[in-house]
Amino acid sequence: LTIQLTELTLKFEQNCLKDKARYEMWLKKEDLAGLPETAVEAAAAEAAQKGREGEYLITLYFPSYSPFMKYSSRRDLREKLYKMYNTQCTSGEFSNIEVIKQIANTRLAIANLMGFKTFADYQLDNTMAKDVKHVYAMLDQLKKAYSPVERADMKRLEKFASKLEGKPMKIMPWDYSYYSNKEKDANYS
Incomplete structure (x- = not known):
C-alpha cells in the first residue's frame, strides 16, 4: 500500500506539472496595464x-502569475487567470480527481x-494534537480569534x-492581491 501511495502521489505531482504547463494567457501590450x-x-x-x-504570455508559474495578480489593473484578466490557476487538474488528460480519490x-x-x-x-497519533477532535478544537479557537x-x-x-x-466594490479572490498592493502603496509611498 505504501508503494501504491507513493506512485499515486507521484502521478498527482506529474499531472500538476503537466497541466500547469498547458495553461497560457496570450495578451497584447495594452492588456498589461499596471504591470512593472x-x-x-x-x-x-x-x-x-x-x-x-x-x-x-502569462503563465501559471509563480514568476508570471504573481506579478500579474498583484499589478494588473485588468480585473477581467485577473479573474480569468485566477480561475485558470484554481481549476488546474480538474478535467482532461491531467485531471487529478480520480487520483485524489x-x-x-x-x-x-x-x-x-x-x-x-x-x-x-493515524497521522496525528504521535503528535501533540493527538487526534482530529483536538485539531478541530484548535482550528475553531483560531477562527474565533481571526474572523473579526x-x-x-x-x-x-x-x-x-x-x-x-x-x-462600490466587492473584493473577490482575484482582487485581493491587487487592491492590497494599491492600498499599501497609497499608505506607505
Missing part, C-alpha cells in the same frame, strides 16, 4: 520563446490496517477599492 516593466519584459520573453514576437482510499486502507478509523487519526480581524480587513479593503474605482 520587468513583468512586461518577462511576458514578452515567454512569448518570444514560443516564437510569438510582439505578443505577451485513489490516494484517499489508499490512505484509509493504511490507517485501517494500523488500527485507526481515519488517516488523519479578517472581516474588518476586508471591509477596509473594500472601502479603499470603492474609493479608488469610484463605485
